[in-house]
Amino acid sequence: MDLLTDLFAHHGLIAVALAVLLEQLGAPLPSTPVLLLAGVEAAGREGFGVRAFLTATVAAQLANGLWFWAGRRLGRRVLSALCVISISPDSCVRQNEASFARRGVLTLVIAKFVPGLSILAPPLAGALGMPARRFLAWNLLGSALWAGVAIGVGWLFHEQIDALLRALSRLGSVAVLLAGAALLGYLAWRLWRRALLQRELNRFERVAPAEVAALLAQGRPVLLVDVRATAPGAPATPRLPGARHLDLGALGDAALAGWPMAEEFITYCACPNDASAVKAAQWLKQHGHPARVLRGGIEGWTAAGFTLETA
Incomplete structure (x- = not known):
């Protein structure tokens, strides 16, 4: 010493x-x-x-x-x-x-x-x-x-x-x-x-981008949930078609207020091992909503050849 x-x-x-x-x-x-x-x-x-x-x-x-x-x-x-x-x-x-x-x-x-x-x-x-x-x-x-x-x-x-x-x-x-x-x-x-x-x-259940695209094409009541964070003042980023944004920093009883009814929620993010999407899906399941995670997140979706929309 x-x-x-x-x-x-x-x-x-x-x-x-x-x-x-x-x-x-x-x-x-x-x-x-x-x-x-x-x-x-x-x-x-x-x-x-x-x-x-x-x-x-x-x-x-x-x-x-x-x-x-x-x-x-x-x-x-x-x-x-x-x-x-x-x-x-x-x-x-x-x-x-x-x-x-x-x-x-x-x-x-x-x-x-x-x-x-x-x-x-x-x-x-x-x-x-x-x-x-x-x-x-x-x-x-x-x-x-x-x-x-x-x-x-x-x-x-x-x-x-x-x-x-x-x-x-x-x-x-x-x-x-x-x-x-x-x-x-x-x-x-x-x-x-x-x-x-x-x-x-x-351990958490994933769903492939092709399966999600097939569910959307069939008109199934599936709601995509975007849990990516946004910085104040930053421009809007493209998202999956029809996705709703869920703020991980403000999860509560009013988080889903005004959302349409859905048979299943599919969460996605742009993070290692879909960590944020798993967190959101766990919260949704705890509140009685069926939920799975999009494998690979938004990068997996675009890599599979599917398009995005402007938020």
Whole structure:
């Protein structure tokens, strides 16, 4: 631990920049402990806190800007890769969509304080068509608030954190083993949760695009339900013919008010493993409505050669 504190004393800003950059790019390594150490260092070195704050904010903004650009260029396809890189369960996409639907750009302010939202919020904002200037402004506010709080907590409790580091230093190699075990336990827990959620998603009944098209051609009372999130001010996106939009951020008794009667609801989204569509279908079934999920979502529909309509 003495080596750690010495390295941080001489290369603290580099450590802050790398830790924040790697986490915000998708590495499953939390940077908050490094920001707390920056706060401890700031308590004993004048001006270091401000430099660490600016370094962390700029690093987060840079990484988030890259993911926003990827979301703008590649659309929601980039989310599938992010779910693997960050070891985040696919439900994180659903949580982000619900948060954008409920809070709009405020999602970018709170995202870094919510596990699973931080890495997916920027590319989803790009995929939803949020204007770049709006994203950069609100994301900068969220990055600055997150970095300031973490460094501020480290500065406020620098005596307690320093005492903890000294205690760990006395443990020697045992402390290193404990830290490694904690990291491995964290990664194992994330992978275990992902496996459970993946099994839940895979169990839900899917319906092929060709079968849905046949039901519509037969005039069956089937209602398509679009659960994709929309960013405030973003242009309307094409949808499946006759689809109704269901806001995952506002599910309640009035969510289906004014909807036509249907023999079956078929939900769809544009997300990894149809995670948002499964959530909506589960909610519909809990309220007594037969529901299935369109396999592959809107991309599966267009890949099968079927057309869309303008919302």
